[in-house]
Amino acid sequence: MPTAAPTSVPDAADAAGGWLAGCELCDALNRVQAGRPATCWRCQSPLHTLHLGASAESASRLSGVVALLVAAWVCIIAVHLEPMVSLALRGLESSVTLSSAAVVLWHQGKLALSAALFITTVIAPATEMGAMLLVAVTLWWRARSPGALQPPPRWLGPVMHLWQGMRDWNMTEILVLGTAVALVKLGQLATLVVGPGLVALMAFMALRLAALRMLSPVDAWALLDPREVRLR
Secondary structure (H helix, E strand, C coil): CCCCCCCCHHHHHHHCCCEEEECCCCCCEEEECCCCCCECCCCCCECCCCCCCCCHHHHHHHHHHHHHHHHHHHHHHHHHHCCCEEEEECCEEEEECHHHHHHHHHHCCCHHHHHHHHHHHHHHHHHHHHHHHHHHHHHHHHHCCHHHHCCCCCCHHHHHHHHHHHHCCCCHHHHHHHHHHHHHHHCCCCEEEECHHHHHHHHHHHHHHHHHHHCCHHHHHHHHCHHHHHCC
């Protein structure tokens, strides 16, 4: 008996009218359409919507992402230049920045803790934001110019993988939570003043989340080449 020819993954997705997407809350599989809002059939939570291809809408959205990332970079610089917390006790006052905290731990002999703090709060956030900014600028340029029809540069793929890999090492949220707990406990023993560095760190977190909301790695791959998303 003749057998049917195997159907490729993109063709199967097109024939079925979309592709499967997993819910981030309950892991249920849902069939979604690109560019259309959808909710999970099980928990009714909103699902991620893809934005495929280069267009004027995507160029406008990417310009907003670039603006958010530039502002986030300003906050990163302020975090390392301005003190996060100032401590006053018995006439003595001391302040610390994010970078100097890792240096102090290093001088105290806590090498592993110092290295972990420096990697997760200095290197990882800066690398992630740098890679994301480079991806957003490249995609924005491709969306607003005829070069969007040309093959993407070869270096863009590794940069996007670097962006995705550094997201797991960014621990700024844990740092802010630990700082808040320390402020509550130390506030009973000394006078604490929240510095501009801590405010800049919280602003960086908000800007980062807003940029990721507008341009996730899945959206970036879809804007680069829709076939990449369908094969994943």
